[in-house]
Amino acid sequence: MKYIIGVDLGTSAVKILLVNQHGKVAKEVSRSYPLIQEKVGYSEQDPNQWVEQTVSGLSELLTGFKGSPEDIEGISFSGQMHGLVLLDENNEVLRNAILWNDTRTTKECEEIYEKVGKDRLLEITKNPALEGFTLPKILWVKNHEPDIFEKVKTFVLPKDYVRYKLTGQLHMDYSDAAGTLLLDMAEKSWSKEICNYLGIDLEICPPLIDSHDNVGGFTEAIIEATGLSARTRVFAGGADNACGAIGSGILEDGKTLASTGTSGVVLSYEANSDKDFDGKVHYFNHAAPDVYYTMGVTLAAGYSLSWFKDNFAKDISFELLLKDVDTVPVGSNGLIFTPYIVGERTPHVDANIRGSFIGIDASHERKHFTRAVLEGITFSLNESIEIFRRNGKTIDTVISIGGGAKNESWLQMQADIFNARIVKLQSEQGPGMGAAMLAAYGCGWFDSLKDCAAEFLKEDMVYQPIQENVGKYKGLFEIYKEIYGKTRELNKKLMNYRN
Ligand SMILES: Nc1ncnc2c1ncn2[C@@H]1O[C@H](COP(=O)(O)OP(=O)(O)O)[C@@H](O)[C@H]1O
Numbered sequence: 320m321k322y323i324i325g326v327d328l329g330t331s332a333v334k335i336l337l338v339n340q341h342g343k344v345a346k347e348v349s350r351s352y353p354l355i356q357e358k359v360g361y362s363e364q365d366p367n368q369w370v371e372q373t374v375s376g377l378s379e380l381l382t383g384f385k386g387s388p389e390d391i392e393g394i395s396f397s398g399q400m401h402g403l404v405l406l407d408e409n410n411e412v413l414r415n416a417i418l419w420n421d422t423r424t425t426k427e428c429e430e431i432y433e434k435v436g437k438d439r440l441l442e443i444t445k446n447p448a449l450e451g452f453t454l455p456k457i458l459w460v461k462n463h464e465p466d467i468f469e470k471v472k473t474f475v476l477p478k479d480y481v482r483y484k485l486t487g488q489l490h491m492d493y494s495d496a497a498g499t500l501l502l503d504m505a506e507k508s509w510s511k512e513i514c515n516y517l518g519i520d521l522e523i524c525p526p527l528i529d530s531h532d533n534v535g536g537f538t539e540a541i542i543e544a545t546g547l548s549a550r551t552r553v554f555a556g557g558a559d560n561a562c563g564a565i566g567s568g569i570l571e572d573g574k575t576l577a578s579t580g581t582s583g584v585v586l587s588y589e590a591n592s593d594k595d596f597d598g599k600v601h602y603f604n605h606a607a608p609d610v611y612y613t614m615g616v617t618l619a620a621g622y623s624l625s626w627f628k629d630n631f632a633k634d635i636s637f638e639l640l641l642k643d644v645d646t647v648p649v650g651s652n653g654l655i656f657t658p659y660i661v662g663e664r665t666p667h668v669d670a671n672i673r674g675s676f677i678g679i680d681a682s683h684e685r686k687h688f689t690r691a692v693l694e695g696i697t698f699s700l701n702e703s704i705e706i707f708r709r710n711g712k713t714i715d716t717v718i719s720i721g722g723g724a725k726n727e728s729w730l731q732m733q734a735d736i737f738n739a740r741i742v743k744l745q746s747e748q749g750p751g752m753g754a755a756m757l758a759a760y761g762c763g764w765f766d767s768l769k770d771c772a773a774e775f776l777k778e779d780m781v782y783q784p785i786q787e788n789v790g791k792y793k794g795l796f797e798i799y800k801e802i803y804g805k806t807r808e809l810n811k812k813l814m815n816y817r818n
């Protein structure tokens with residue numbers, strides 16, 4: 320039997336899948352790492368922890384493997400997007416990575432608009448300046464840490480750094496480069512124009528490649544540390560949402576994905592780069608060759624649930640915390656949660672908004688708060704679904720992936736709130752599976768990613784919307800949408816009291 324490996328470098332953990340030639344997951348390993356949050360709005364990670372945990376996870380993957388390491392023909396990567404990793408002339412990390420959910424860069428976004436112009440930025444990159452994207456983070460380091468910036472030789476994104484440490488080769492693929500705000504999306508090249516406007520040396524941008532391109536093999540040190548073979552071919556990989564889309568078969572028009580990882584994402588396939596969403600949703604290069612996708616992002620989806628569990632149910636599992644949610648009625652007995660605990664992106668680009676529980680009643684127990692958290696996260700995702708529907712997309716079926724897709728009650732809730740069929744695949748590890756599929760395609764096992772999807776991806780469960788719940792959620796969603804406007808000014812005033 321032949322195998323490939325898909326590595327998904329997520330925000331909460333690195334998840335590694337060993338997948339056989341029929342797409343069956345033979346083994347799954349996960350290793351977590353912490354977020355470093357020194358101040359409100361800051362979110363960082365240590366790139367060397369990603370590498371240590373990935374190498375340790377790969378070693379465990381090989382432990383007890385019955386085949387020969389040479390049977391593992393390829394490996395590829397999916398990675399949390401936008402995170403800035405700065406390297407010096409020896410490719411040593413200069414500071415912690417500044418992550419996608421770090422919102423310290425509001426001023427730098429304004430600087431980008433002033434110097435590049437909003438319309439020109441949108442023309443070149445197809446996206447607005449958002450705090451989470453990489454370019455504002457580069458400018459933040461330039462403005463606040465000039466001593467570090469002076470030493471920068473190259474910048475890369477999280478999975479690119481891990482791949483570099485495994486192979487000694489430094490690259491970035493188009494799907495991840497699209498999230499930097501430095502890529503000319505249609506031309507597929509770094510934008511000299513944007514670099515010039517902002518005083519950034521084009522030379523710090525790494526070489527660009529396709530997600531299925533072979534970058535070489537493992538270094539001797541990695542082979543020794545993990546037991547992997549020198550013959551395994553390493554393929555570039557892609558942005559986690561692009562890989563999630565591949566791993567869910569979002570490879571043709573009309574297909575929609577909902578992902579509840581640390582972030583939440585609603586994603587739709589686009590054949591061309593010339594649609595106009597006026598920057599309301601992100602518009603990026605796919606990891607499948609020469610196609611695109613659009614998506615709306617909830618900054619704290621699974622992260623809201625993890626935050627709730629860490630603070631109010633630390634010693635129990637997610638399964639135990641969620642086991643009672645079906646005993647609570649739709650609408651959590653009049654309790655609504657907004658998941659703005661680190662700000663929001665879609666539809667409200669707002670680094671200062673914060674979350675609320677509205678309608679707390681003396682009768683509410685922890686299970687009501689738990690259900691309200693799930694409902695609030697799903698309402699937020701539904702705001703992205705609403706944008707897509709308003710732009711003429713038909714969304715009647717949604718493939719659901721990410722940590723949240725492990726829970727059946729949440730999947731039914733998605734069906735009821737989205738008013739769409741929810742499909743759960745046999746593995747909810749969309750990005751890891753997408754990375755594995757890039758390796759399978761790169762190895763030449765299939766003529767196209769679509770052929771690979773036909774062999775690898777199998778439906779497990781389908782959740783149909785329950786019309787009585789759909790009706791109730793329609794009314795609740797209208798109330799949910801009012802909360803942003805009604806709490807925005809209060810949250811601005813409360814900013815003075817945040818550390
Ligand atoms: N059993 C579960 N049921 C529901 N949600 C879960 C469960 N386990 C984890 N999660 C949620 O999934 C999130 C992690 O999802 P994952 O897709 O692994 O994220 P990432 O790729 O960002 O690391 C956590 O933040 C948590 O809220």
Ligand SMILES: O=C(CO)[C@@H](O)[C@H](O)COP(=O)(O)O
Nearest residue numbers: 329330399400419580581582
């Ligand atoms: O910022 C975005 C997309 O624009 C996030 O979706 C990140 O890509 C992180 O993903 P997860 O760790 O939540 O999967």
